[in-house]
Amino acid sequence: MIRVRGMRFEDLTLGLRLKQRAGWNQTPADWARFLSLQPDGCFVAELDGEPIGTVTTCGFGPVAWVGMMLVEPHRRGQGIGRALLTRALEFLEAKGVRSVRLDATPMGEPLYLSLGFVPQFHLARLEGELHDMGEAAGVEAGRRDDWDSAAQLDAEVTHTDRRPLLFELFRERPGELRVVRRGGAVVGFLTTRRGARALYVGPCLATKEAGPLLLSDVCRRHAGKFAFVDVPLGNAFALSWLKRHGLYEQRQLLRMCRGEPITECVDQLWASSGPEKG
Numbered sequence: 001m002i003r004v005r006g007m008r009f010e011d012l013t014l015g016l017r018l019k020q021r022a023g024w025n026q027t028p029a030d031w032a033r034f035l036s037l038q039p040d041g042c043f044v045a046e047l048d049g050e051p052i053g054t055v056t057t058c059g060f061g062p063v064a065w066v067g068m069m070l071v072e073p074h075r076r077g078q079g080i081g082r083a084l085l086t087r088a089l090e091f092l093e094a095k096g097v098r099s100v101r102l103d104a105t106p107m108g109e110p111l112y113l114s115l116g117f118v119p120q121f122h123l124a125r126l127e128g129e130l131h132d133m134g135e136a137a138g139v140e141a142g143r144r145d146d147w148d149s150a151a152q153l154d155a156e157v158t159h160t161d162r163r164p165l166l167f168e169l170f171r172e173r174p175g176e177l178r179v180v181r182r183g184g185a186v187v188g189f190l191t192t193r194r195g196a197r198a199l200y201v202g203p204c205l206a207t208k209e210a211g212p213l214l215l216s217d218v219c220r221r222h223a224g225k226f227a228f229v230d231v232p233l234g235n236a237f238a239l240s241w242l243k244r245h246g247l248y249e250q251r252q253l254l255r256m257c258r259g260e261p262i263t264e265c266v267d268q269l270w271a272s273s274g275p276e277k278g
């Protein structure tokens, strides 16, 4: 019998095991962040008492993200993914969420389509070693008093108030926040975090002028490291910049939405914050 229950901190080992089997990049810090951002909205599926699947949600007022849909490989195709997603959607509906979003792998796509998600656009997962391109003039260390301005830029680009997520990312790794300012306001920002397989570069939201500067800066600061970056195909400039500098496409993800359509200004989205939160 399939039973879906709330996720607890003790389920971290299950989450880590499942994501490792899927070859994903998340760390214990990522799982802890999912739970701290939405403690009542992350779920585990059990089959006859054995935990075998996960899903996380993260609400930003009327918009929410679904992530970490993972089922033990030998238990797939038995309705466990559907049970997890149905529970997550019921939870979000009860909270009054009007738009549910996610980044789908080809494996997840049929399930999401069958539950009412609509395709929006593709992102390329780029990977490769970062190479020093020299100093990027105009990029500075982000300070605490840049956070609100960065969040305002983020809201203009994503049409979502993602402050809880952004402030958590900035707080966890303050030295990683890099910004470009014009007249006191942030016109571009970028941060990174450690991953199990590669440095994760993103989110990076910026104007056309600030985006390449922030990418150059991250290449210089993390030269020699292997990195992942998720870039919307609609931001052709970001894609070609990264490919010219040695990164290559590993796979694609499909951004989808269920309910009221909402989308980003992709030309200002240089790197997503990750498949779990856009």
Ligand SMILES: CC(C)(COP(=O)(O)OP(=O)(O)OC[C@H]1O[C@@H](n2cnc3c(N)ncnc32)[C@H](O)[C@@H]1OP(=O)(O)O)[C@@H](O)C(=O)NCCC(=O)NCCS
Pocket (backbone or CB within 6 Å): 022, 068, 069, 070, 071, 072, 075, 076, 077, 078, 079, 080, 081, 082, 083, 103, 104, 105, 106, 107, 108, 110, 111, 114
């Ligand atoms: C995606 C995933 C979570 C689905 O879990 P699952 O328990 O296998 O899903 P379900 O058994 O509930 O199947 C749901 C739907 O998926 C589709 N599906 C499941 N297995 C399938 C298969 N082998 N071939 C094609 N479609 C399949 C069907 O549309 C199915 O609909 P149905 O209920 O009408 O048959 C699971 O395959 C997984 O962990 N994949 C690896 C990680 C991943 O890519 N996650 C998605 C991230 S966005």
